[in-house]
Amino acid sequence: MVRLLRLSLPHPVASRAHYNDSSRGKRLLLSRLYQPGSLWKENPSELQHKSNEPSSKSQRLMYKAGLIRPSSPGCFHYLPYTVRSMEKLIRLVDKAMQEIGGQKINMTTLCSAALWRQSGRWDLVGKELLCLKDRHNQEYCLGPTHEESVSDLIATEGGIGYKRLPLLLYQITRKFRDEKRPCFGLLRGREFYMKDMYTFDITEEAACQTYNNVCEAYCNVFSALGLKYVKVQADTGNIGGKMSHEFHLPANIGEDKLLVCGSCDFAGNVEVLQPDETNCPMCKEQLVESKGIEIAHTFYLGTKYSSVFNAVCYDSQNKPSVAEMGCYGIGISRLLAASIEVLSTEDDIHWPNLIAPYQICLIPPKKGSKETAALAAAEELYHDIRAVHHMRDEAILDDRDHLTIGKRVKEAHMMGYPYVIVAGKKALESPPQFEVHCHRTGDVHLLSKEGVLNFIQGVQVI
Incomplete structure (x- = not known):
């Protein structure tokens, strides 16, 4: 114990x-900082009620160190040390995104149900959406992601001229998801911070190059933090698209099952592999199963959303084409907790040095x-x-x-x-x-x- x-x-x-x-x-001065004592030790029954699940190592340590406090299941107050660390992590991600041409925006938290119905995701995502109505009986959800919003934004503004391509728009904001079983502190919550980027290109070839550039930027972020990560082929899920990859930190507490090849670079989420597949599809060597904490996800969307909302790009002849899109997410608060999970001992926190408070x-x-x-x-x-x-x-x-x-x-x-x-x-x-x-x-x-x-x-x- x-x-x-x-x-x-x-x-x-x-x-x-x-x-x-x-x-x-x-x-x-340390004495002046707001840093509560060990809630885990003092109020175990209250914690059990609020967290609703057994704790992970990162959750125990973050409680013990006065880094977070539970508000309701899956929702947490971030206290001074955590805010400092998050701000540093955001600066690191900002730098990486802007080095590849990303432009930072901030979209609305209230997302129109009409847009989600237009894309077909209002019913598809269903119970995971936190929904509400205003006094005029208009329906909204608290945004878990913003594919509809950004596609509508581009369409409403008349599209994108070729001189602005590729266009990479991103934000780092609070997101909301009605998790059925929130657990493990910041690793799986209902309210969390995410960096989401949306890219627009005029051709599939250009979009694939943008996709590779963003994935490389993600690798650079995780390497700068000193984290051992795995990039795996993944299912596109309800976001959809033509191609998808996940980035994981290997950990026993991870909820994703991965199959990793020790002889080449192939790795995949079991969701995209055949149930009886035990050999690498690339080099035929034995695949090894492991668990991972997902910290980032990338999607090549193609025209899934741009065709619905008529988001177009114009070439040098002013000829419009439906935009080729990509979307890319890093779970900022999850990445912070996951790094504590994989780097720390049972008794002491070990931060990635760059983002230590x-x-x-x-x-x-x-x-x-x-x-x-x-x-x-x-x-x-x-x-x-x-x-x-x-x-x-x-x-x-x-x-x-x-x-x-x-x-x-x-x-x-x-x-x-x-x-x-x-x-x-x-x-x-x-x-x-x-x-x-x-x-x-x-x-x-x-x-x-x-x-x-x-x-x-x-x-x-x-």
């Missing part, structure tokens, strides 16, 4: 006035201890770390000096800071030496202030 650590409540701020009154500028936690000595005299060296180091431009908002000071260093180090590792810097006994030496704990590797380096500053120059942020 996993023993869950209850985080300590903040100590009264009056005893630490010296941290706040510094003339060196406002500091990021803070890169550094600096732990000064306990008040009244033998190391109290090292406080001045710790404060000077903290000031100098924040003077490094890309670290200014990435270093947090654990000013809860009523706690031992050991207690705070343990909590820091549970929270998953990539680097924990301790001002202990060695900080009393001349010159002061600081312990730098690397969370990913478990290595501990003893460095001078200059050594610490040189070390953090190489820490990447986004």
